[in-house]
Amino acid sequence: MKAFMKRFAGMSILFLALGVPALWAGPDQPDVAALLQRLDGMTNFTGDFTAEYTEISQHPGQQPAVYRHDVYRRDRDGAMTIIMRFPDAQKGQGYLEVDNNFWFYDPESRLFSHASLKQSWQNTEAVNSDFFRTTWAKDYAVESWSEGTLGIYPVYVVSVKGTNDQVTFPFKKIWVRKDIGLLLKAEDYSLSRRLMRTVYYPQYLQVGDHYVANRMLIVDNLNVGAKTELTIADVSTAPLPDYTFTKAFLQQVNR
Amino acid sequence: MKRFRFLFCACLLAVSVLAFPMPAVPAPDDPAPAVPAPAGAQSTGSPDDMFGGNMVQGQAQAQAPAAGQGQAQAPAQGQAAGPESLLQSKGVDIGGYLFSDYTTFAFWQNAYPSLADPVSGVSSSFVPNLEADVYLDARPYTFFRVFGKLKVVFPFGGSALGVSQAQTSPFTSIYSPPPGSGTSVPNISVFELFADVNADEKVFLRVGQQVIHWGVGYFFSPADILSLSPINPLQPALERQGPLALTVSAPFARVDNAYLYVVANQAMTSAFDPADLGVAPRVELVLGNYEIGVGGYYQKDQRPKAMMTATGSLFGTLGIIGEGVVSYGSDRVRVEPSSGAPGGWQSFTDTTTPYFSGTVGLSYGESSQHISVIVQYYYNGQGYSTLSQEQGAVGLLGSQQAALAMGAQPAGPLLSANDLLLPGQHYIAGSAAWADIRASNLDLGVFYEGNLSDGSGVVSPYAAYTPFQYFTVTLAPFIGYGEPGSEFMTKFGYFAVSLKVTVGEGAF
Numbered sequence: 001m002k003a004f005m006k007r008f009a010g011m012s013i014l015f016l017a018l019g020v021p022a023l024w025a026g027p028d029q030p031d032v033a034a035l036l037q038r039l040d041g042m043t044n045f046t047g048d049f050t051a052e053y054t055e056i057s058q059h060p061g062q063q064p065a066v067y068r069h070d071v072y073r074r075d076r077d078g079a080m081t082i083i084m085r086f087p088d089a090q091k092g093q094g095y096l097e098v099d100n101n102f103w104f105y106d107p108e109s110r111l112f113s114h115a116s117l118k119q120s121w122q123n124t125e126a127v128n129s130d131f132f133r134t135t136w137a138k139d140y141a142v143e144s145w146s147e148g149t150l151g152i153y154p155v156y157v158v159s160v161k162g163t164n165d166q167v168t169f170p171f172k173k174i175w176v177r178k179d180i181g182l183l184l185k186a187e188d189y190s191l192s193r194r195l196m197r198t199v200y201y202p203q204y205l206q207v208g209d210h211y212v213a214n215r216m217l218i219v220d221n222l223n224v225g226a227k228t229e230l231t232i233a234d235v236s237t238a239p240l241p242d243y244t245f246t247k248a249f250l251q252q253v254n255r
Numbered sequence: 256m257k258r259f260r261f262l263f264c265a266c267l268l269a270v271s272v273l274a275f276p277m278p279a280v281p282a283p284d285d286p287a288p289a290v291p292a293p294a295g296a297q298s299t300g301s302p303d304d305m306f307g308g309n310m311v312q313g314q315a316q317a318q319a320p321a322a323g324q325g326q327a328q329a330p331a332q333g334q335a336a337g338p339e340s341l342l343q344s345k346g347v348d349i350g351g352y353l354f355s356d357y358t359t360f361a362f363w364q365n366a367y368p369s370l371a372d373p374v375s376g377v378s379s380s381f382v383p384n385l386e387a388d389v390y391l392d393a394r395p396y397t398f399f400r401v402f403g404k405l406k407v408v409f410p411f412g413g414s415a416l417g418v419s420q421a422q423t424s425p426f427t428s429i430y431s432p433p434p435g436s437g438t439s440v441p442n443i444s445v446f447e448l449f450a451d452v453n454a455d456e457k458v459f460l461r462v463g464q465q466v467i468h469w470g471v472g473y474f475f476s477p478a479d480i481l482s483l484s485p486i487n488p489l490q491p492a493l494e495r496q497g498p499l500a501l502t503v504s505a506p507f508a509r510v511d512n513a514y515l516y517v518v519a520n521q522a523m524t525s526a527f528d529p530a531d532l533g534v535a536p537r538v539e540l541v542l543g544n545y546e547i548g549v550g551g552y553y554q555k556d557q558r559p560k561a562m563m564t565a566t567g568s569l570f571g572t573l574g575i576i577g578e579g580v581v582s583y584g585s586d587r588v589r590v591e592p593s594s595g596a597p598g599g600w601q602s603f604t605d606t607t608t609p610y611f612s613g614t615v616g617l618s619y620g621e622s623s624q625h626i627s628v629i630v631q632y633y634y635n636g637q638g639y640s641t642l643s644q645e646q647g648a649v650g651l652l653g654s655q656q657a658a659l660a661m662g663a664q665p666a667g668p669l670l671s672a673n674d675l676l677l678p679g680q681h682y683i684a685g686s687a688a689w690a691d692i693r694a695s696n697l698d699l700g701v702f703y704e705g706n707l708s709d710g711s712g713v714v715s716p717y718a719a720y721t722p723f724q725y726f727t728v729t730l731a732p733f734i735g736y737g738e739p740g741s742e743f744m745t746k747f748g749y750f751a752v753s754l755k756v757t758v759g760e761g762a763f
Contacts, residue, residue: 050337059694063724072338077509083341088350089762098510101541108352109494110466114546114566114574127622151306165570166544184306196623202305205312214312217302222623223694236337241456244338246506248459252400252451253341 030156030178032145036136038181042211044133049073050236051212052085053131057124060225067124072244075133079245082131083253094250097132100166103247107254112247125197125218125228129168136160139167147178150185154178169196182211195221207235342397351389351404352762358382358755364748385409388446400451408442446496458505466497467516469537469550471564471576474684474704475633475677477612478562478578480552481518481535485676488684488704512539518554530555544568558584558606572619576631579613585637588668590648600647602655602667610636625690631683638680642709645678646740678742679708696721704743711737713747727757 055067068086073079082095092107103112140160148157155175162170171189176182186199203215212235220226243249361379369375390404449463470476474488483496498520505513518533533554540547545567552560564578584606593599616631639645652675655665688700698719705712717731735747 061694061696070341079509081338087762091350091762099541101510101544101546109468109492111468113471114568125623151303153306165572182311184310185303198302200302200305203310203312211311217305219302220623226694238337240338243456243506245509247512248453248504248506249338251461251504252453252459253338 030145032142032156032158033137035156035158035176035181036140036142036160039136039176039183040134040138042181043183043213044075045073045207045210045237046076047237048240049075049212050234050238050240051232052234053230053232055124055126055228055230057228058226059223065124071131072240073133074240074245077245078133080132081244081249083250092254094254095128096245096247096250097128098245102128103250105247105250105254110251112250125220125226126216126230127168130199130216130218130230139163140172148175150175153184155184183213197221205232205235207237339397342394342400344392344394348392348394349390350392350763351387353760354384354386354388355760356384356755356757358384358753361752362748363750367749383409390447398453398456402447402449402451403445404447406444406446408444411442446494458503461502461504462500464497464499465502466494467500467502468495468497469548469562469564470578471548471566472578472614472631472633473576473616473618473629474631475614475682476578477614477633477635478548478550478564478580480560480562480580481516481520483520489702510541514538514550520554533557558582558586574618574620575616576618577613577615579611582610582612582637584608585610587637587674588670589637589674590644590651590670592647600651602651602670604668612636625692626688627690628685628687630685633677633682633684635677635680635682638708639678640680640708642738642741645675645709645742648675648678649740679706681707683707706737706742709737709741711735711741711743713743725759725761729753729755729757731755 049072051071053069053071057065057067059065066086067084067090069082069084072081072083078097078099080095080097084090084093094105094107096103096105101114103114105112139162141163143159143161145156145158148155155177157173157175159171159173162172169188170191171193173187173189174183175185177184182204183201185201188196188199190196198219198221200217200219201213201215202217203213204211205214212232214232214235216230218228218230220228359379359381361377363376364378366376368377386409387407388404389407390402393401445464447464447466449461449465451459451461453459467481468476468479469481470479472479472486473491474486476486479486481498481500483498486495487493498518500519501517503515507513514537516533516535516537518535519527519531520533531554533552535550535552537548537550540549545565548562548564550562552562560580560582562578562580564576566574566576568574585604585608588602588604590600590602593601595601612633612635614631614633616629618627618629620627639648648670652670652672655669658665659669682705684702684704686700686702688698690698690700692699698721699717700719701714701716703712703714713733713735715731715733717729719727719729721727731753733747733751733753735743735749735751737744
C-alpha cells in the first residue's frame with residue numbers, strides 16, 4: 001500500500017507539473033497547431049473526389065463571366081486533374097498537379113507548361129490552389145490568435161504565416177468555427193502584408209466524415225467590385241482510374 | 256496518516272487533471288462532429304451575414320460521377336462527367352476558332368521619320384487575316400478517338416503562296432520564318448488528322464499528322480526538333496504544324512513519362528522507304544520541383560541529335576526554363592570565306608562537327624494583376640558570329656538563286672531560306688505585358704528581340720483597347736536599330752507603325 005501511495009503521489013506530481021503551464025494558458029486556450037491539422041483532416045479526402053465547379057466572375061463594367069470545370073482529386077497522393085468544360089474558348093484546357101508539380105495543358109498549341117499554384121484561375125479571383133487539397137499544417141505556422149464572432153458563430157481568428165515560398169499567399173488570417181472547426185472566412189495577404197482578397201465559405205457539404213465548401217465567395221480587395229462566386233455540384237467519392245492523373249489523360253480528353 | 260496521504264494524493268491528482276485544458280479543438284482524426292446551427296443573426300449587409308444559419312448541407316453519399324454529356328454543348332450545372340465519359344461521346348464534336356484581324360502598316364524602311372516631314376519615305380500596306388480552324392472530334396469508344404483539324408484561309412479561291420496566320424505580318428524578308436516546309440500553303444489544308452488508341456489505359460498511341468512539341472522555350476526552342484516550323488518570336492503562341500508520326504507514350508512512376516516517336520517527316524516522297532523513318536525516344540522525369548526531359552533523334556538523312564530540357568521555378572514565383580541540343584554535324588548549309596576568291600564566300604556542309612545550341616529563360620507572372628514578364632537568351636551554335644558572315648550568306652544565296660534562274664549550276668551546296676533563319680549566334684528576346692489594367696479593358700506591353708551578333712534588334716511597345724467583347728484595336732510601333740543589311744533592319748526597317756482591328760475573333 002505504501003509503494004502504491006508513493007507511486008500515486010509521484011504520478012500526481014508529474015501530472016501537476018505538466019498541467020500547471022496549461023492552466024496558466026487558461027482553460028479555453030485552443031491547440032492552434034491542432035486546429036490547422038484538423039482543418040486539413042476535415043476537408044481532405046482519404047479516397048478519390050470528383051466534383052463540378054462553377055465560377056461566376058463579376059468585374060465592374062463587364063458582363064459576368066461563367067466558367068465550369070470538373071475537378072478530380074486523389075488527396076492521399078497529392079494528385080489533382082482539372083478539365084475545363086465551359087466556355088468553349090477554354091474547353092479542353094487541362095491542369096494536372098502531382099507532388100507539388102503543376103502543369104497546364106493548352107489544347108490549341110498542344111503545349112504543356114509548368115505552372116504555379118499561385119496563378120489566378122482563368123480570369124477570376126480564384127487561384128489554382130483553391131481547388132486542391134489543403135495543407136494548412138504543413139505550409140503555415142500560427143503567428144497569433146484571438147476569439148471573435150462571425151455572423152452568429154463563435155470563432156477563432158488565427159493569423160498564420162507561410163512556412164515556405166511555395167504557398168500561394170505568404171500571410172493569411174482565418175476565421176474558424178469554434179465548435180466544429182470549419183473554415184468560414186480567410187483574408188489573403190501579400191508578402192508586404194497587403195490584403196489581396198477575402199474568401200468566404202458560407203456553405204459546406206458533408207461527405208462521409210469530410211466536408212467540402214460547396215459555396216465560396218471570393219472578393220478582390222485590390223480591384224473594388226471584382227468578385228467571384230464559386231459553387232460545387234455533383235460531388236462524388238467513387239474511385240477514379242489511375243490514368244486520370246496523367247499527362248496522357250489531358251492529351252486524350254482535349255478537343 | 257494513511258488516510259491523510261491518500262487524501263493528499265487524491266487532491267494532487269484532481270488538481271493536475273483540472274489543470275489540463277479541455278481540448279477545444281478535436282483531434283484531426285475524430286469523426287465528423289454534429290453541426291449545431293445557431294440562429295437569429297441580424298443582417299447588416301456585410302458578407303459576414305452569410306454566416307447566419309445552418310451552413311452545412313446534408314450528407315452526400317459516395318456516388319458514381321454522372322454520365323458524360325458529350326462535348327458539343329456546354330454541360331448543364333450539376334452534371335460533372337466522370338473521366339471515362341470525357342473519353343467517349345455518342346456524337347461528333349465540331350467546333351473551331353475564327354481568326355479575324357485587319358492591319359494597316361506604315362513603314363519607314365530607309366530612315367527614321369523626321370519631325371519636319373514625317374511622311375517622307377513612308378510606304379504602307381494593308382494585311383487582312385481571315386482564317387478559320389475547324390475541328391472534328393469523334394470518340395466512339397473510350398479507347399478510340401479520331402481528331403482532325405482543317406485550316407481555311409482567305410483568299411479562299413485558288414492557292415496562295417504562304418498565306419497563313421503565320422504570315423500576316425508584312426515583315427517578310429530573307430530572315431522570316433518559312434511557312435512550314437517552304438512550299439505553298441493551300442487555302443484549305445489539313446493541319447492535324449490523327450487517331451488515339453490505348454492499351455489497357457497504360458500505353459497510349461497517337462498516329463497521324465500531329466503537333467509535337469519537345470522544347471520548353473517561349474521565343475526560341477532549339478530542342479523542338481520535330482516541329483515542321485520554328486517559333487516566330489513575334490507570335491510565339493501560334494500553333495505550328497507537326498509531322499506524320501506514331502507517338503507511343505507510357506506514364507510511369509506516377510508522374511514521369513516515356514515516349515517513342517516514329518516520324519515520317521517532310522522529307523517523305525512517293526518513293527518513301529521504311530529506312531527513311533526517323534526515330535526519337537524521349538523521357539520526362541520530375542526531380543523535386545523540376546521537370547527534366549531527355550531525348551534523341553535519328554533519321555538517316557539528317558544529323559543525329561540529343562536534347563535536354565528543364566523547367567521549374569525559383570522562389571515560388573519565378574519560372575525558369577532551359578533547353579539544349581547537340582547535333583552531330585549541321586543540318587544547315589553554311590558559308591565561309593572563299594579560298595579561291597578573296598572577299599567572296601563559299602557554301603559548305605559539315606557532317607562531323609558537334610554543334611551545341613541552347614536557351615535559358617525566366618518568366619514572372621502576377622496573375623491577379625494580369626502582369627507577365629518573359630526574358631529569354633538563345634545561343635545558336637549554327638549561327639554566324641558577325642554581321643559580315645550574315646551578309647556573306649545572304650549575298651551568296653542571292654547569287655545562287657540568280658545563277659539558277661539563268662540555268663547555271665552554282666558551285667557548292669545550295670543555300671535556302673531555312674539556312675538563314677535566325678542567322679546570328681546570340682539572341683535575346685523579352686516581353687512585358689499588363690493586361691486589362693485595373694479593369695479598364697486596356698492592355699499595355701512591350702516586345703523586344705535582338706540579334707547580339709550583328710547588333711540589330713527591334714523594340715515594339717503596344718497598346719490594345721477592347722471597348723466591347725470581340726472587338727479590339729491595337730496600336731504598335733516597331734523601332735528597329737542596327738547596321739543597314741543586318742537582320743532586324745532588313746526585316747523591320749527603321750520604323751513602322753501598325754494599327755490592327757481584331758473583330759469577331761473567337762472560338763465557336
